[in-house]
Amino acid sequence: MNIAYLSIGSNIGDRLQHLTEAVRLLHLHDEIEVTGISSVYETEPVGYTNQANFLNLVVRLETSLNPFELLGVCQGIENDLGRVREIRWGPRTVDLDILLYNNDNIESENLTVPHPRMDERAFVLVPLMEIAPNLVGVPIDDGGVIRWRKVEGVEHFL
Numbered sequence: 042m043n044i045a046y047l048s049i050g051s052n053i054g055d056r057l058q059h060l061t062e063a064v065r066l067l068h069l070h071d072e073i074e075v076t077g078i079s080s081v082y083e084t085e086p087v088g089y090t091n092q093a094n095f096l097n098l099v100v101r102l103e104t105s106l107n108p109f110e111l112l113g114v115c116q117g118i119e120n121d122l123g124r125v126r127e128i129r130w131g132p133r134t135v136d137l138d139i140l141l142y143n144n145d146n147i148e149s150e151n152l153t154v155p156h157p158r159m160d161e162r163a164f165v166l167v168p169l170m171e172i173a174p175n176l177v178g179v180p181i182d183d184g185g186v187i188r189w190r191k192v193e194g195v196e197h198f199l
């Protein structure tokens with residue numbers, strides 16, 4: 042069984058309904074069990090700031106899916122809930138980002154885990170710490186870009 046943490050955000054329409062529906066669709070999947078849900082946080086947009094505030098939360102999953110299958114499920118839920126990618130960093134009905142997958146470090150064209158920007162996003166770290174206070178990450182200076190490396194051998198998930 043694999044453990045993953047996802048960040049979910051919405052800043053269009055009935056934002057709370059979009060978050061609720063995204064979590065429900067994850068939990069309904071045969072190979073996913075949602076085992077932790079943070080509070081919902083109202084957050085100012087980061088990156089592309091000329092847009093409405095988001096509602097954000099983080100969920101903990103137990104899944105038999107591999108990271109790329111999980112990414113596919115997340116993209117399917119974004120499509121089901123009507124996400125239209127007009128502006129790359131712009132408004133979205135719902136956005137599901139994989140933050141962590143076990144203690145894995147994944148670098149591929151369409152998936153990087155741990156999420157490359159999670160260490161600079163309070164809208165991720167605050168809800169994540171709420172449901173996983175024992176998570177640790179070690180910032181490493183990867184050529185001037187601080188990235189988080191998982192501390193090997195540390196039990197990350199309670």
Ligand SMILES: Nc1nc2nc(S)n(CCO)c2c(=O)[nH]1
Pocket residue numbers: 049050051084085086087088089095097130131136138164
């Ligand atoms: N506060 C906030 N700002 C954001 N900017 C982007 S892009 N996103 C989408 C997630 O990458 C968000 C978000 O979910 N919350």
